[in-house]
Amino acid sequence: MTELQNMSDSALRAFHDRVCEEFDAFRDRGLALDMTRGKPSTAQLDLSNALLRLPDNVDYHLADGSDARNYGGGVHGIPEARELFSEVLGAPVTQIIIGGNSSLALMHDCIVYALLTEVPGGATPWNDVKGAKFICPVPGYDRHFAICEDFGIEMVTVGMTGEGPDMDEVERLVADPLVKGMWCVPKYSNPTGETYSDDTIRRLASMKAGAPDFRLFWDNAYALHNLTEPRREILNILGETEAAGNPDRAFVFGSTSKITFGGGGLALFASSPANVDWLTARMQKCTIGPDKLNQLRHVRYLKDVAGLDQLMDRHRSLIAPKFEAIYEAFDKHLSGRGAAEWKTPEGGYFISVDVPDGCAEKVIQLCGDAGVTLTPAGSTYPYGHDPHDRNIRVAPTYPDIADVQLAGEGLSLAVLVTVSESLLAARTTEKTT
Amino acid sequence: MTELQNMSDSALRAFHDRVCEEFDAFRDRGLALDMTRGKPSTAQLDLSNALLRLPDNVDYHLADGSDARNYGGGVHGIPEARELFSEVLGAPVTQIIIGGNSSLALMHDCIVYALLTEVPGGATPWNDVKGAKFICPVPGYDRHFAICEDFGIEMVTVGMTGEGPDMDEVERLVADPLVKGMWCVPKYSNPTGETYSDDTIRRLASMKAGAPDFRLFWDNAYALHNLTEPRREILNILGETEAAGNPDRAFVFGSTSKITFGGGGLALFASSPANVDWLTARMQKCTIGPDKLNQLRHVRYLKDVAGLDQLMDRHRSLIAPKFEAIYEAFDKHLSGRGAAEWKTPEGGYFISVDVPDGCAEKVIQLCGDAGVTLTPAGSTYPYGHDPHDRNIRVAPTYPDIADVQLAGEGLSLAVLVTVSESLLAARTTEKTT
Numbered sequence: 061m062t063e064l065q066n067m068s069d070s071a072l073r074a075f076h077d078r079v080c081e082e083f084d085a086f087r088d089r090g091l092a093l094d095m096t097r098g099k100p101s102t103a104q105l106d107l108s109n110a111l112l113r114l115p116d117n118v119d120y121h122l123a124d125g126s127d128a129r130n131y132g133g134g135v136h137g138i139p140e141a142r143e144l145f146s147e148v149l150g151a152p153v154t155q156i157i158i159g160g161n162s163s164l165a166l167m168h169d170c171i172v173y174a175l176l177t178e179v180p181g182g183a184t185p186w187n188d189v190k191g192a193k194f195i196c197p198v199p200g201y202d203r204h205f206a207i208c209e210d211f212g213i214e215m216v217t218v219g220m221t222g223e224g225p226d227m228d229e230v231e232r233l234v235a236d237p238l239v240k241g242m243w244c245v246p247k248y249s250n251p252t253g254e255t256y257s258d259d260t261i262r263r264l265a266s267m268k269a270g271a272p273d274f275r276l277f278w279d280n281a282y283a284l285h286n287l288t289e290p291r292r293e294i295l296n297i298l299g300e301t302e303a304a305g306n307p308d309r310a311f312v313f314g315s316t317s318k319i320t321f322g323g324g325g326l327a328l329f330a331s332s333p334a335n336v337d338w339l340t341a342r343m344q345k346c347t348i349g350p351d352k353l354n355q356l357r358h359v360r361y362l363k364d365v366a367g368l369d370q371l372m373d374r375h376r377s378l379i380a381p382k383f384e385a386i387y388e389a390f391d392k393h394l395s396g397r398g399a400a401e402w403k404t405p406e407g408g409y410f411i412s413v414d415v416p417d418g419c420a421e422k423v424i425q426l427c428g429d430a431g432v433t434l435t436p437a438g439s440t441y442p443y444g445h446d447p448h449d450r451n452i453r454v455a456p457t458y459p460d461i462a463d464v465q466l467a468g469e470g471l472s473l474a475v476l477v478t479v480s481e482s483l484l485a486a487r488t489t490e491k492t493t
Numbered sequence: 494m495t496e497l498q499n500m501s502d503s504a505l506r507a508f509h510d511r512v513c514e515e516f517d518a519f520r521d522r523g524l525a526l527d528m529t530r531g532k533p534s535t536a537q538l539d540l541s542n543a544l545l546r547l548p549d550n551v552d553y554h555l556a557d558g559s560d561a562r563n564y565g566g567g568v569h570g571i572p573e574a575r576e577l578f579s580e581v582l583g584a585p586v587t588q589i590i591i592g593g594n595s596s597l598a599l600m601h602d603c604i605v606y607a608l609l610t611e612v613p614g615g616a617t618p619w620n621d622v623k624g625a626k627f628i629c630p631v632p633g634y635d636r637h638f639a640i641c642e643d644f645g646i647e648m649v650t651v652g653m654t655g656e657g658p659d660m661d662e663v664e665r666l667v668a669d670p671l672v673k674g675m676w677c678v679p680k681y682s683n684p685t686g687e688t689y690s691d692d693t694i695r696r697l698a699s700m701k702a703g704a705p706d707f708r709l710f711w712d713n714a715y716a717l718h719n720l721t722e723p724r725r726e727i728l729n730i731l732g733e734t735e736a737a738g739n740p741d742r743a744f745v746f747g748s749t750s751k752i753t754f755g756g757g758g759l760a761l762f763a764s765s766p767a768n769v770d771w772l773t774a775r776m777q778k779c780t781i782g783p784d785k786l787n788q789l790r791h792v793r794y795l796k797d798v799a800g801l802d803q804l805m806d807r808h809r810s811l812i813a814p815k816f817e818a819i820y821e822a823f824d825k826h827l828s829g830r831g832a833a834e835w836k837t838p839e840g841g842y843f844i845s846v847d848v849p850d851g852c853a854e855k856v857i858q859l860c861g862d863a864g865v866t867l868t869p870a871g872s873t874y875p876y877g878h879d880p881h882d883r884n885i886r887v888a889p890t891y892p893d894i895a896d897v898q899l900a901g902e903g904l905s906l907a908v909l910v911t912v913s914e915s916l917l918a919a920r921t922t923e924k925t926t
Contacts, residue, residue, distance in 0.1 A: 131755035162780040322564035347595040
């Protein structure tokens, strides 16, 4: 296909007219497709329905004989759940905390506690530091950025390279003692889908940080969520930080919300002994303990790492075709047009699409007009502002595959309308100036 | 019976020798009875076993048609749970938040958010105020005090009068603009069991606070937990504060941990529209939402307020005899001895016992030696320090009734040993000086 940039004025105008017609026809279908969030589909949730009947009436005791229905057992979570996720999180059982239903809440709480009471290695709470900053690889996860924004933590962005964040830039930024943290989604990153390379992880573990209490917020949300086989394995950040002499550098987070039930799963945490002690000391003031029944339910249902792997295979078989459906639409409409670049991630929940500068907001608005709701423009950047207005996050997991196909169609047409229009406008401006 | 104080030296010595012998015999039985925490018993937990099978496989949709297994629906909790607890909390559905499994965590979060972002009516976050204080009625709940201690909030104590806190003292203290909050357990208070009178509640609602962002932390943990009939009703603090022109003064908390499962229940919150907006704005940064499945489970099981009342009646029939067992032991051993004063609360989970000044720690230690574990001395006071060393909290709900009887026996003997010994020592000192 011809790149739009290389078309003659008249060809481009004809092309624009044609895709406008196609888009109008699409819009007139009056669809309502929600592609905003990385939500599991109903079929995915059905995989874990057995959870709903667990633990059964006569079997609510933990392996240690205690009653999961009552208070007690502390804030670390039940031993069998800590055991189950120890391998997934890459830390010994004693360094694992199984929390409530939200890993985001655990991340939020770690920041809140760090604002109010110094983390190991720190001399003061972060709140006492004027101008505390976080490094934010972009595009990234809007809910990470929202926590920083809410508490006035300045966000400094670094680009993604395909192997994780631009490490030269990260190493330059982290020398600043005001930089207290960095958001990382190391595997199948949200939204680009890329996975941090060994070199990236080693550099993050060993780089010289200006702040002795600098922390990597290592949100390994998609640790098991591969779309292709075999699953990518990444270096164990806790092993690398320890080897590099920075044992307390990483807070590792995980979640089963996209394994069992969205918002009805378990939040996971792993870190160094000092960090685990710090967090549990804070948690002990906050709560008597997590919902042990839901933890027991999960252990009984998932059983072991093999059980987790089998379940994730079933998720993959439901999700992967939806990603393929988007790629098919993109290939059909956008390939060779120079109108968009997109990732084909090996895992995760998103497809990241870059359109020419200044076009993302318009594309998303057009899609909205046609009943295809996408994550708002700018969401993947701090403060909701994409400086180039070019990134679009597509979340294909939730709708039925027929709807995903339609959404891919609509999005492709919206891209073509917007980009051809933008090119035409630029040519007009060129000629009149 | 003769008061110990009025016995002759020889009679007191003989009495002391006798109770020491009895206590030694008790200790030699090698019991292990845990009376430390207000935990439901196994029989109480069995009442709600039906919860463990809810929601069943085919019935996980909310009334609005949404799927409780997936993300979505916001941070307020599911509509049917908000509806169910609206009457209990005394606020319209729109002013109710149903949280996770821990009301303590909700209280903790309210303090954390108030430390970091100003509450409605406040000019600055509490953390920016040097020397922020909380009023703490004593004796009170150790976990309330621990939150303040953790964040360096100074605690100023006021005594309890039998109708709630000493309001003359509260009104004097609250004029200080550094006083930002006050802990209140208004019904069947922990540990004294007393219930705030209408006059107390009206004065709390209408008193002039020095800080415009002063908050009552109204932990109505025992709202439905009566031991006698009929249940005491207290004034609705939200109605009273609104009528007094202080609509944003109270954060109201509740919990089903002592209704369904300890740590496996629901945390409840009610307040003014401004406070609810403030809290939900914070929560939206923290989490995608609570565990809706556990909320749905609770709604299906409890059904309505009548269902709640029936369940609480069944709890009462299990708990009340345990309180009676303690009173019987106290009546048998301690009545008329002048060695202890105890409450006979109309509800709640505790019996508060006052021994002569300087005796509580010794009594609790002796009990521990004899296998009757009580909440550590001082726990009911801020910083774990009972200035008179006289308050003992007895939590009779968890053990079997036979064990509660034994524990009452052991505690009574430990009191008699300690107090007679203390009197003898005082008489010796008198004579030698």
